[in-house]
Amino acid sequence: MLDILSELLPRLPGILGALTLVSLAIGISYWQKIGLEKSMSVAVVRAFVQLIAIGYALQLIFDSDNPLWIGVIVGVMLTVAGLTSGKRAESIPKARTIALLSISTSLALTLGTLLALNVFEPTPQSVIPIAGMIIGNAMTATSLSMARLRDDLKSSRSAIESALALGAPSRVAAQVQLRTALATGMTPLVDSTKTVGLIALPGAMTGMILAGSPPMEAVQLQIVVMFMxxxxxxxxxxxxxxxxxxxxFTKTHQLKL
Amino acid sequence: MTQGHQVEGKATFEICDLTVSLGGGAVVLDGLSHTIVAGKINALIGPSGCGKSTLLRCLNKLIEPTKGSIRLDGVDITDIDVLTLRARVGMVMQSATMFAGSIAENLAFGPSSLGQEIDRPRMKELLELVSLDPSLLDKDAQKLSGGQAQRVSIARSLANKPEVLLLDEPTSALDPAATRTIEATLIRLRDELGMTIVLVSHSMEQVERIADTSALMLDGKIIETGTPEHLLTGVHHHWTEQFAKGKLSSQKENQPN
Incomplete structure (x- = not known):
């Protein structure tokens, strides 16, 4: 912990400088009676503590060079993502299991492909941040798709049952709703992929450029990240x-809500 | 249960000891037994919440009963493939939901779900059968009036060539003129095609106008069966009398002073 602090100390003026902006925001909240002062302060403290903790943990893992740690960290990420996403879609039976299964399968397929094609080295330095990005985005897609499908099935009950009553199997009866749910989950990423570089420089690229990498190298990585x-x-x-x-839906093509 | 003036005929549906209970112990159908007579208009009538819609939805397996059996032409419906059953037993919902596209696309939905084709002459025949202008075939189905949509939804069920047609309060959202057209269509289907019709209705007047046989439901049970005349004139369960009185008073209201 001491070495972390000694590393952090020279950067403290910069952190304190950025903190003045937060106090300004808290000031505005107080002045305009928005009532966000408390949660803003809590958020700032939490972000500080959480990031220091993960920084410390990552440093330990990179130093120890034991691949088991990758598993532990990714496992924690998956659990938190699954619970968060599942909570968003609580009224769906087995929501948490579904969310966890969707996110982890997505991670396995994406990360597996990248590692198999040798796009990244299987080192903690690449696997952990990349898994984090994949899990974060898969979590958003999962929450959006699940919530949308649930809402649409409820609001389209009469159309779906009309189709079922005409002898359509449930997959055909719910076709429109299934497509919409799929599209809803994917739209945010497709949109940001379309406008990438035009509106904002994405995170991974920004980070590399700030750290001093040549822009073309950063762009290469960003393209891979985006597609992934x-x-x-x-x-x-x-x-x-x-x-x-x-x-x-039941096996006998009944809609249960 | 009192019975009188039973309508004789071959049974299409034999419903035996049918029970539907929901989670939490609510009983929607309570050991109900009933026979649907072939080639007749069979009415189910009763106050809202008495379970008549639920009974209807058990007949084409949109709902799984908790207990009891239903036989269609002597065969237990659990032994019939559910999609085949729904093609044989058409259903028209309370308010018609039109699928996106033209009337023709709506009419083709059932047959195409079952892997069959339907040609335009046949579609025009179906529209004529429900008293709609055959030239409407390419009209956008979303732009129909309530009465027209309900007639298309009957034609859409007929496209599957069903043996039985279930109707769940098909005229409750329609004006008197549209109601009469639907009633005339049902009589035509019975007389010209010999179709078995199960009509859920909340209106004793409607039942008296078109039904051959009627069953009065209360609290998930059938408390009275017989011809509509019998329900109005016989010796009854006290609720039947209330129903008849309600009918008489509303008839008085309709008479000019």
Whole structure:
């Protein structure tokens, strides 16, 4: 812990400088009676503590060079992502299991492909941050798809049952809703992929440029990251949509809400 | 249960000891037994919440009963493939939901779900059968009036060539003129095609106008069966009398002073 602090100390003026902006925001909240002062302060403290903790943990893991740690860290990330996403879609039976399954399958497929094609080295330095990005994006896609499908099935009940009553199997009866749920999960990433570089420089690239890498090197990495995240969102949406759909239909093509 | 003036005929559906209970112990159908007579208009009538819609939805397996059996032409419906059953037993919902596209696309939905084709002359025949202008075939189905949509939804069920047609309060959202057209269509289907019709209705007047046989439901049970005349004139369960009185008073209201 001491060496971390000694590393942090020279950067403290910079952190304190950025903190003045936060106090300004807290000031505005107080002045305009927005009432966010408390949660803003809590958020600032939490971010500080959480980031120091993960920085410390990563430093230990990189130093120890034991691949088991990758598993532990990724496991924690997956659990938190699964619980968060599952909580968003609470009224769906087995929501947490579905979310966890969607996110981890998406991670396995995406990361597996990248490692198999030798795009990244299987070192903690690349696997952990990349897994984090994949999990974060898969989580968003999963939450969006699950919630959308649940809402649409509820609001389209009469159309779906009309189709079922005409002898359509449940997959055909819910076709429109399934497609919408899939699209909803993937849209944010497809949109940000379309506008990447035009509106904002994405995170991984920004980080590399700030750290002093040549822009073209940063761009190369960003392209890989972007494509990987599109894949991750697609896998996660597909699995989440399919598993959620299965919760709402019986084998005998009945809609249960 | 009192019975009188039973309508004789071959049974299409034999419903035996049918029970539907929901989670939490609520009983929607309570050991109900009933026979649907072939080639007749069979009415189910009763106050809202008495379970008549649930009974209807058990007949084409949109709902799984908790207990009891239903036989269609002597065969237990659990032994019939569910999609085949729904093609044989068409259903028209309370308010028609049109699928996106033209009337023709709506009419083709059932047959194409079952892997069959339907040609335009046949579609025009179906529209004529429900008293709609055959030239409407390419009209956008979303732009129909309530009465027209309900007639298309009947034609859409007929496209599967069902033996039985289930109707769940098909006229409750329609004006008197549209109601009469639907009633005339049902009589035509019975007389010209010999179709078995199960009509859920909340209106004793409607039942008296078109039904051959009627069953009065209360709290998930059938408390009275017989011809509509019998329900109005016989010796009854006290609720039947209330129902008849309600009918008489509303008839008085309709008479000019």
């Amino acid at each position: 995240l599109v894949g991750a969102a697609a896998f996660a949406s597909m699995i989440a949509t399919f598993l959620t759909y299965r919760q709402f």
